[in-house]
Amino acid sequence: MIEPIPDLLILPTVRQALAEDLGRAGDVTAQACVPADAELACTFGARRGGVVAGLACARLAIAELDPAATFTPRVADGERVEAGTVLAEVRGNARAVLSAERTALNLFGRLCGIATLTREYVDTVEGTRARITDTRKTTPGLRHIEKYAVRCGGAVNHRFGLDDAILIKDNHVAACGSVGEAVRRAKAFAGHLMKVEVEVDSLAQLHEALAEAPDVIMLDNFSLADMAEAVRLVAGRVVLEASGGVTLETLRAIAETGVDVISVGALTHSAKVLDIGLDAA
Structure with missing residues (x-):
């Protein structure tokens, strides 16, 4: 069992990444194309086998833009997964989820990559x-x-x-x-x-x-x-x-x-x- 990092220590990184991506006007594509009250259900999935790390980064990125969103992990950090594995399920405001998507994927994918390479060495x-x-x-x-x-x-x-x-x-x-x-x-x-x-x-x-x-x-x-x-x-x-x-x-x-x-x-x-x-x- 991997002892998780407290959210308090991760939030500044997530917020800085979101601010960098949202810029001065926010996600103008989502604003233009998606109704303000639309809901979206989606899944984070592994497209390549590896070791999971950073679920909290993805969860916090979405929660920062939609505090009411649900994030349900289907695996745990430190777990080895195969390609096609569902890592987490998300439901929330569509604009918020789409606006947080790249930040969540950047951090989540980066940490999973490190964990995967590390496991090879171990x-x-x-x-x-x-x-x-x-x-x-x-x-x-x-x-x-x-x-x-x-x-x-x-x-x-x-x-x-x-x-x-x-x-x-x-x-x-x-x-x-x-x-x-x-x-x-x-x-x-x-x-x-x-x-x-x-x-x-x-x-x-x-x-x-x-x-x-x-x-x-x-x-x-x-x-x-x-x-x-x-x-x-x-x-x-x-x-x-x-x-x-x-x-x-x-x-x-x-x-x-x-x-x-x-x-x-x-x-x-x-x-x-x-x-x-x-x-x-």
């Missing part, structure tokens, strides 16, 4: 210890719902923003002078609830990082052989995260090195929108 590492996680490579303004879609696909979330945890990358190391010095400064700064992660790009840097006992070490673009050696050297003392150039084709071999986490930017920056339609019943 399925690929099944049977290994590795967990799949996302990154901050998200669409500006949509991070909270895109990361929710990642969870619907069965993966876990990395940090949400720069204030979640300390993640020391190569430019931080350059500014500090060394991996060890960067980790020392970070640990002196961090409170007892804040984790410290450091990115390393060689086994030499790995040794330097281990001496300072960070919480997580990110292996950036390591070869498979070096990843396996890193797992042997660390021996469970810290969490090891593999990152950089991860694809579905390389994923299984990376997982089999024994790393704990594999971070994949493609989950959010390269997911293909799932084809969903809104059709009159």
Whole structure:
């Protein structure tokens, strides 16, 4: 069961998208062609198989324009569906439903696409210890719902923003002078609830990082052989995260090195929108 995002956190995104689409005069096509009191019954349907995420986005888009509309989901977020599956049924004011249609489909299809791609990655590492996680490579303004879609696909979330945890990358190391010095400064700064992660790009840097006992070490673009050696050297003392150039084709071999986490930017920056339609019943 996927814990849903509260409507309060989704509404600003939905409202901004609706405002962008409605512009200064609203849906002039609906106003011209559809009587003001007409009712419309329709269904959201999957035109391609995938994993569901974002039902609330579709529901809220319609409810913003017609608070009296009914939205009846026929599946749940996180559920795998086949092409042709009815995802939800809607009945409401025809002008409102038609005006909300594109916003609902844009957000719903985007999140289903992320969840679907994520599930492919999660399925690929099944049977290994590795967990799949996302990154901050998200669409500006949509991070909270895109990361929710990642969870619907069965993966876990990395940090949400720069204030979640300390993640020391190569430019931080350059500014500090060394991996060890960067980790020392970070640990002196961090409170007892804040984790410290450091990115390393060689086994030499790995040794330097281990001496300072960070919480997580990110292996950036390591070869498979070096990843396996890193797992042997660390021996469970810290969490090891593999990152950089991860694809579905390389994923299984990376997982089999024994790393704990594999971070994949493609989950959010390269997911293909799932084809969903809104059709009159």
